[in-house]
Amino acid sequence: xxxxxxxxxxxxxxxxxxxxxxxxxxxxxxxxxxIVSDALTFSGFLAAYGxxxxxxxxxxxxxxxxxxxxxxxxxxxxxxxxxxxTFVLIMSSVTMVLAVDAGHQMKKSKVTWYLFFTIIGGLVxxxxxxxxxxxxIQGDYGAVQTKGGNILQFGEYVSKDGEQVFKRVALRDIAxxxxxxxxxxxxxxxxxxxxxxxxxxxxxxxVIAGVQAxxxxxxxxxxxxxxxxxxxxxxxxSLRMLKDNGKAVVEGANLKVNEYGSPLFAxxxxxxxxxxxxxxxxxxxxxxxxxxxxxxxxYEKRRSYEMVEKVGLYWHFxxxxxxxxFTFFYLV
Amino acid sequence: xxxxxxKLEIFxxxxxxxxxxxxxWGVLLFLTIITLIEVVLGIYKPSILETPLMTPxxxxxxxxxxxxxxxxxxxxxxxxxxxxxxxxxxxYYITWDFMHMxxxxxxxxxxxxxxxxxxxxxxxxxxxxxxxxxEGVYTNGYIKRDF
Numbered sequence: 001x002x003x004x005x006x007x008x009x010x011x012x013x014x015x016x017x018x019x020x021x022x023x024x025x026x027x028x029x030x031x032x033x034x035i036v037s038d039a040l041t042f043s044g045f046l047a048a049y050g051x052x053x054x055x056x057x058x059x060x061x062x063x064x065x066x067x068x069x070x071x072x073x074x075x076x077x078x079x080x081x082x083x084x085x086t087f088v089l090i091m092s093s094v095t096m097v098l099a100v101d102a103g104h105q106m107k108k109s110k111v112t113w114y115l116f117f118t119i120i121g122g123l124v125x126x127x128x129x130x131x132x133x134x135x136x137i138q139g140d141y142g143a144v145q146t147k148g149g150n151i152l153q154f155g156e157y158v159s160k161d162g163e164q165v166f167k168r169v170a171l172r173d174i175a176x177x178x179x180x181x182x183x184x185x186x187x188x189x190x191x192x193x194x195x196x197x198x199x200x201x202x203x204x205x206x207v208i209a210g211v212q213a214x215x216x217x218x219x220x221x222x223x224x225x226x227x228x229x230x231x232x233x234x235x236x237x238s239l240r241m242l243k244d245n246g247k248a249v250v251e252g253a254n255l256k257v258n259e260y261g262s263p264l265f266a267x268x269x270x271x272x273x274x275x276x277x278x279x280x281x282x283x284x285x286x287x288x289x290x291x292x293x294x295x296x297x298x299y300e301k302r303r304s305y306e307m308v309e310k311v312g313l314y315w316h317f318x319x320x321x322x323x324x325x326f327t328f329f330y331l332v
Numbered sequence: 333x334x335x336x337x338x339k340l341e342i343f344x345x346x347x348x349x350x351x352x353x354x355x356x357w358g359v360l361l362f363l364t365i366i367t368l369i370e371v372v373l374g375i376y377k378p379s380i381l382e383t384p385l386m387t388p389x390x391x392x393x394x395x396x397x398x399x400x401x402x403x404x405x406x407x408x409x410x411x412x413x414x415x416x417x418x419x420x421x422x423x424y425y426i427t428w429d430f431m432h433m434x435x436x437x438x439x440x441x442x443x444x445x446x447x448x449x450x451x452x453x454x455x456x457x458x459x460x461x462x463x464x465x466x467e468g469v470y471t472n473g474y475i476k477r478d479f
Contacts, residue, residue, distance in 0.1 A: 022440040032440065036448050043452040047459040054463030055470070064374070083371040087364065094360045097430045101352050148477060223478070228382065309432075316430045320423055327419040331374045332412045 031310045035317045038279075042321050045275065046328055049268045059150075059222045061261035062230070063330050069135050082330050085128045086322065089280075092121025093319040100312045103305025108294065111308060115291045118315065122284040129277045136269065139252030142171035142200075143259040144207055146245035151261050154207075155232070156216040166232055169217055171249065174210035175202040200249040207249060208242055222261050269329065276325055279318045286311050339434045342425070359429045366418050373411060381411040 022029060053060050064078040071081075099114035144152045155168040180203065187195040202210075211217050219238035223231045233241060250259045258266035290311050299305045340349045342359065349355035373381075386405045389395035399406055404413050428434045433441055470477060 022437050022443075024436060024440055029440065032444050036444055039448050040451055040455075043455055047452075047455045050456065051459040051463035054460055055466045057464075057467050058471075064377075079371050079374045083367065086367055090360065090363055090367070093426065093430055094356060097356050098353065100432075101356070150478060221478075313431055316426055319430075320426050323419055323422050323426065327370075327415050331370060331415045 025306060027310055028306065031313045035313065038317065045272050046324060049272060049328065052264045052268065056262055058224045059262060061265050066260045067132065067330060071131060079330065082326065085125055086326050088121055088125050089319050089322050092118045093316050095121065096312045096315045100309045103308045108300055111294050111305060115287060115294060119284055119287050119291060122280055122287065126277060126280050126284065129273060137252050137254065139259045141168045142249065142251045144204060144242065144246045145248045145250050145257060147247050150222050151250065151259060152242060152246065153220045154211065154217055155220055156218060166220065171202055171207060174214050174217055175206045176209040176213055178206050178209065200251050202249050204246045204249060208246065211239060211242060272325060276321055279321065283315050283318050287315065342429065355429065359425050363422055363425060366422055370415060370418055373414065377411060382409055384408060385410055
């Protein structure tokens, strides 16, 4: 930014002003310092996630069993979709850095196109994350929550390639529908300010009847054994656990309950990926503003595309955070 | 910004690129390979990598020191250790090559990286230590949680 800084004949006098010891403009340096503080915010969240996970180290959900879906395909594909999302974000980081490079060479049309692809990549990522949330909130198999707040899941042993494998069973496949008196309390039926969210499709006694009717179905607890697998109860224990402690049917996940295990897992998932998704969203907005500035020729007139570089720093930072979120939510 | 020169070497000069654009694609290839390794390991989870490499030292003060120094090998599955190391490698190349930290002055680099690394390590240590302690209280104390 040589044209904006009045650097007269003061270069040999260190205290006369106009000296840039870090050889970076004010804006770029402040973007770096903002990134440091934002990195600390995200580390705070991720370390808090680690704290909660260490607290319940033997009870934590296994990510591979939680995120198993791909749009338009049925079946069990852990990791694939999130790997795709990671690749999209890295790819949009690459187009961003190419835009910055084109900016250094003052090539306006190239900057425009690369920024355009970056915005598209960001939108694809945010859309994927919305889909991931939707799938997570809807849930998969359903579970029963105990009085102590633990989750009981259902499944049966099936032989696959000569091995006994525990296969999850959905509540909708086993529950025996009975007559129900309990209906959703709506605001129109009583006090106008008292309502409740929609009820689960089944109640606990229907699930108990279903487990009794299906002789192979067993209860799987949240607790992990030494091999890192969830402990499956025997048939007798399953029924007893369900009858003595079963309190509510849980379908999907929200901030209060989570069919995959500890509610804290869902809370942190929503909070951290939500906060990151918000960063991506605002990054896309900033990119769009810069995109129009490039088209209008603002930076051509300034004879410097440094603004693209500064926004690029933010965009890469969002990618950097995702690398860590990916590791700590999906891999470790 | 005609004077904007980029350092075009990665892996301490092992790989040298001809232009900045070529370097960007090279780094993308490297990051993609690392992500692929992570995904494949995450899907297949080889059972050899599921048990820690070392058992904790027993004894007095020096055993405790040893357990702290080798904590990554003693208390962590090798698989998770690999994931975390690969993540840090990825973070390094994103920061150094995509964010051009490699081309900044060492003063700016140290201001940003040392501050963040120090504070993040501190935060992680404090919170994980405390989480582990509470887990011990739950498990060994008199708190019933399975009912």
